[in-house]
Amino acid sequence: MSRGYLILAQNSESTDYIRMAYALALSIKGTQSEVNKVAIATDDIIPEKYKHAFDHIVPIPWMDHAKNSEWKIENTWKFYYMTPFDETVVLDADMLFPTDISYWWEVLAMKDVWVTDKPRTFRGEIITSTKYRQVHVANNLPHFYIAFFYFKKCDLASELFKLTELIFNNWERFYYDYLDETRPKFNSGDVAYALAIKLLGIENECFDTNSIPTFVHMKSALQNIDQKLIEEDWTKSIPTYFTEDCKFKIGNYEQYLPFHYQIKEWLTDDMISKLERKIGV
């Protein structure tokens, strides 16, 4: 059974997602002792100097549904068809791995699909804010976080992705039929997948009370800190200490979990150089 990480990365006008995916792949190579295969799904040109970090470069199947989009989520229903692995963890590009989480895979393999529903703050607390989850709360949707989720090639996952495809292609209709007036005015991966899980009635099969999988979600409003005290761009309020061996502290907190930095400018060229040096590039 092959195992690996899948990153969907498509550059937009303002953001170089390929660069972020490269940094994430470097961090995976530099920290993961067992599962460290990385696949990138993209139709963009990957610079030659980045290619060594990816074990698989996968074209986006069928057509690029996110061609004219800034947010680039329109292809996220295709993970099942993109992945070259039997077991896959899907990651957002704007993440880094500070420590080895290889042992998670044996736990994750106990389910067919396992979704993060309890991300954490930089201090390690479970996020309690529902600021960005009004639709989920109002419609009793499971708290699906697309930034880190596991699936294996199997009937259940296949069914989930088929329904998600249907929702993505008819999202206005689905949102109108199944969500109340809090429904988003744009398509959202977290909402579409959550709705698919709810419609299939597989919440118990995709979530658990375990402390994993999880990740640190750095949206400033989610940090269990009074909003008056933290800027929307968290990097302006909380310092980062990034060491030569690519360990890092946010504020005074050493980070151990997959880290979803969210503010693209946080990732500096200096960090990428350190990540490269760590794996001997």
Next chain:
Amino acid sequence: MSRGVLMYAHNNPEIDYFKIACANALMIKKNLQVPVTLVTDDGSVNWGKEALTEELVNQCFENIIIIKKNYKFKNEKNFNDTSFNNKSLQFYNCNHWEAYKLTPYDETLFIDCDYLIMSSALSNCWNSRNDIMINHKIYSPIDQVTPYSKNIDDMGIKLYWATVIYFRKSPLAKHLFYLVQHIQENYRYYKDLYYFSSGMFRNDHAFSIAIHMMNGFNEFESVVKELPIPGLLMSWDVNDIHSVDYNNLILYVEKPKVPGTYILSRIKNTDVHIMNKWAINRYADKLISLYKD
């Protein structure tokens, strides 16, 4: 295994910590039935013996350890006596890290002298399988009655209260106290690193940083455990004491958000941290007469 309580008392020109420690030592003897060791200085002990008699002082403490004060250490603290009075005075607290070296006991309850022992709850610490126990949960008499945790700063680390620390002579406890020494000696650096707004040295902060460091700079799992009590009951320095009786104390508790108005609150058979030192000083003689043989 020897067991006992260790307290510190260093008087300043207005707060008689020594007398407070005497009162609390007698309360400890009644409620916990263990010996008490006091760490103090020449000035405080001489004043105490003169004011309270040597016989009473000897009844309070099995050991008195006299240390030399470091007069270079300046630590101004604002002492409130309710919301109406406050005074800035010296607060000598730079030597708590020495508790590990100074304690004569294998198992020590290291208690601030203003944490009045009115129950046997802390007896449950003895023979604990934990090398160190210290609380991060606190509660107060009327408003926040459910134990809660605070952070040092809005974006800072978890605040542990060094008011009561249980420790056993062990490598882990030794390491913690040496780390606290290091933090105290480099406090200006750590104050900036951990964003303390005030320059005053607090052992709560030093222990919190030390524990944070020992936890690997995170809080997933702590190397120290909680004391076997729900939290520390705090009577803030805006409150006053109405009256005292045996294991029974009535407080004037300032109403939340209405300074200068009070609700009476009875604390019975429960240990309580009285932050208003003037208030305890006013009742110290009464406490001594209630608890001495």
